[in-house]
Amino acid sequence: xxxxxxxxxxxxxQEGEFITINCSYSVGISALHWLQQHPGGGIVSLFMxxxxxxKHGRLIATINIQEKHSSLxxxxxxxxxxxxxxxxxxxxxxxxxxxxxxxxxxxP
Amino acid sequence: NAGVTQTPKFQVLKTGQSMTLQCAQDMNHxxxxxxxxxxxxxxxxxxxxVGAGITDQGEVPNGxxxxxxxxxDFPLRLLSAAPSQTSxxxxxxxxxxxxxxxxxxxxxxRLTVL
Numbered sequence: 001x002x003x004x005x006x007x008x009x010x011x012x013x014q015e016g017e018f019i020t021i022n023c024s025y026s027v028g029i030s031a032l033h034w035l036q037q038h039p040g041g042g043i044v045s046l047f048m049x050x051x052x053x054x055k056h057g058r059l060i061a062t063i064n065i066q067e068k069h070s071s072l073x074x075x076x077x078x079x080x081x082x083x084x085x086x087x088x089x090x091x092x093x094x095x096x097x098x099x100x101x102x103x104x105x106x107x108p
Numbered sequence: 109n110a111g112v113t114q115t116p117k118f119q120v121l122k123t124g125q126s127m128t129l130q131c132a133q134d135m136n137h138x139x140x141x142x143x144x145x146x147x148x149x150x151x152x153x154x155x156x157x158v159g160a161g162i163t164d165q166g167e168v169p170n171g172x173x174x175x176x177x178x179x180x181d182f183p184l185r186l187l188s189a190a191p192s193q194t195s196x197x198x199x200x201x202x203x204x205x206x207x208x209x210x211x212x213x214x215x216x217x218r219l220t221v222l
Contacts, residue, residue, distance in 0.1 A: 029207075033207075033211070045213075048209075090207020094156055094207065095167075
């Protein structure tokens, strides 16, 4: 059983489309993180959420604590957004549960 | 700042060999950790450290050792490599302990054990 489930696993979109990636979790959490892993392998942190909504450029992340669900939205998608997006939930202490990632390909 | 650096970027080992994966950060972060990433699985925590001289096991510690003699460095040692340790390894650091802190990841080390 995976404590963090992401959907979809793979996503292909046309440039300009609005994209949504979902993350559901089954444990109580302290914080939820969205990470981006580029094709070259590097991982960067996009957002940390404990409630509500955050926006950075074309990226928006929301979390619903009661429903144990978070979404990552990308508006006006671009080929450079092609990457794997990973949801991670803080399980207390210093440890995280990680989702297996959503692989996004944006076609020009 | 260089951020989190890892060496080597790629490594091929034979079964039974030992090696050390290096990780260093120049951000004066307290918390450092090692993860492995395998196809179809989320990142899994191997070992972590909450400060110099303090280390603890994560989810998959068997076959790995760590030490933290300085704030900057957190090497991961493979004692006797096995094919099951073929993976991509990431080192990460954050300013403080607790999962509210942004994690900074190194570029990864791709290890193949034959």
